[in-house]
Amino acid sequence: MGAFAAGDMKGGPHDKDRADKETSEKASLSPTLAEIASNSTPGKAYSPIVLAGSVRLIELVMLLGAGVLVHELHVAPNWGRSLDYYLVMPAMALAAVAVMQSLGLYSTASFRAPIRDGMKAAAAWTLVFIFALVVLFFFKLDDSFSRVWLLGWYALGLALLAGERLALSVIVRVLTRQGKLERRTVIVGGGELADPVLRELAAQESGDLRILGLFDDRADARSPDVVAGYPKLGAVADLVDFARHTRIDLIIFTLPITAEERILEMLRKLWVLPIDIRLAAHTNKLRFRPRSYSYIGNVPVIDIFDKPIADWDVVVKNIFDRVVGAMCLILAAPIMALIAIAVKLDSPGPILFRQLRHGFNNENIEVYKFRSMYVDKLDHSAAKQVTRNDPRVTRVGRFIRKTSLDELPQLFNVVFKGNLSLVGPRPHAIIARAAEHVYEEVVDGYFARHRVKPGITGWAQINGWRGETDTPEKIQKRVECDLYYIENWSILLDVYILAMTPFALLKAENAY
Structure with a gap:
């Protein structure tokens, strides 16, 4: 040292x-890239995975806290504290989070829809309570728990979920406008192979992907200046300099998997960047098992490089x-x-x-x-x-x-x-x-x-x-x-x- x-x-x-x-360094960029880098100041990105995990934890603590609060206000003063309550409360809170996870309520797109997915969250909370009541009835435990506590916990938890989801939607929309929840994406490769990928990515409802443009080493008719409405910004060597001046989160190759030498040549330039790199698999005639792919929306991709130390x-x-x-x-x-x-x-x-x-x-x-x-x-x-x-x-x-x-x-x-x-x-x-x-x-x-x-x-x-x-x-x-x-x-x-x-x-x- x-x-x-x-x-x-x-x-x-x-x-x-x-x-x-x-x-x-700025002068080494083309005028177009320099302008994009100068006008684009998204700052540090927030990981959707960390955001979703944080929301899970918040909702778990919130629902558990609601049960404890009602218990301390109503049950403890009248009948004292019982271990049964402290076993049931975390179990039901965990079950509610698990049901909401199974319903897909922990995605950025879900956080932006407080009415539609808020109703689903309310349904999940209700389902957990109905299941709990059925279990208590069949095991003849209904006399062991206060009905006022159950009703109070259900109502308070429902209100907290509604308020939290509304507040979360506002926060997520603000962060999205600031570019902190976007996956800033560039496409490597142009022409007819890039066209369907770009159209499919642009049609996604989540709105998390922001495509900046394309980079391609070809300078002939096979690589036009505009593909599916997105501009060609330069060659792959330009992309390395560009990524030093503005945040890029994802690179998607739209080259066929058979173009091994071309892909490897580009990867030798790009692997030094702290960016996720994926190969779009939509044109592959050789089909792998579904587990071999990950998905960006509906687009199957093969993971090439992952950003180290992420999420x-x-x-x-x-x-x-x-x-x-x-x-x-x-x-x-x-x-x-x-x-x-x-x-x-x-x-x-x-x-x-x-x-x-x-x-x-x-x-x-x-x-x-x-x-x-x-x-x-x-x-x-x-x-x-x-x-x-x-x-x-x-x-x-x-x-x-x-x-x-x-x-x-x-x-x-x-x-x-x-x-x-x-x-x-x-x-x-x-x-x-x-x-x-x-x-x-x-x-x-x-x-x-x-x-x-x-x-x-x-x-x-x-x-x-x-x-x-x-x-x-x-x-x-x-x-x-x-x-x-x-x-x-x-x-x-x-x-x-x-x-x-x-x-x-x-x-x-x-x-x-």
Whole structure:
């Protein structure tokens, strides 16, 4: 986890470098793509899977709470508390959620229809109560439960469901207008094969898909400029740059499965993006079993790539980062205070500095560190890596770099900014080099490591690939470890990496 040089906290040349880089990147887009990227600001998307799961949990707690409330107001004061009630209430609340799930009431489209699907939710709640009454009658348990409690719970639960579904429909419509529930989609491949897919997708009632346009490498009559009313925006290489400037959630290939070489050629360009990639299966003459397909509306597709760490995994990892990161920040506060004093006494200048690095999906992020170099020798662009006995490094700087204590301020990035994770591929400087070549020139598919949020420590660091990357082999091995982490992520792997990091810091051969 060796550090690179950087600018001070007041800004400096790296701010100009960032502006120049962003301007040049925008300039690399065609005028059409640049206009779409500039006018399209949907922000972060909300996962429909997480939304549906949250609604399930809310309705479960709400219905259970209604039963407990009526019980505490009517049953407990008169007859005391009975275990039978506390067994029946969660069972009936769970049964109601299960019935609503079977009726398809936990989809974004359902949330937008509070009257139609609200009536279905009321019917599900009623069905559960009718079934419960039948069970109580046949098992002669009707005298064991208060009828007032049953009626009160049913009425209160019904009212809460109605109000919650109405409020939910308003929230979902607002989020949809803001583009936060859209699956922003592009089509790869044009012509007559794309036409039926586009028409089928456009006819969906859910309205979750927003098709931005098509990308196709062909420039002849087989790939017209407009297909089913959607414009051709550029070639596949343009799509990679476009996805760096605006949010894209889904890529659908409309090529025949027999076009293997063409598909593979395009995938070599696109797999570095943190985007779901699907192959439309509507033209396949070879039919697989239904389980082999997933569906986007009524369109069968074959899953090629999934966005890593998505849906509930994102929620779990973010909570883990914020909670554990805050605990680490509190525990490290005395050490950080001592380091800050040492840095200030060792050489004049600011205690902290920030450096521009690559973050998720190649976005530029500022990473905080303790200053370890003399102010007049700072390398704002990290053009030259730090080497053994580097004269630019201060006395305190050598120690905190060797032990990676200079990285501790990155906990601020984790806890407050959220642009770093505790565990992930280490963020590299924008123009970091290995053997006089920038990293992306040395490693094929280098930017695939940016499909997830970068981290303070990672799989590469605990496997010995930290510090100086002065040879192509070192950066190649680091990227291989990063890709292994991305493909095998779990919260237990994060815990293991954090636990092993202190031991890895004892082996500091490449950290200067």
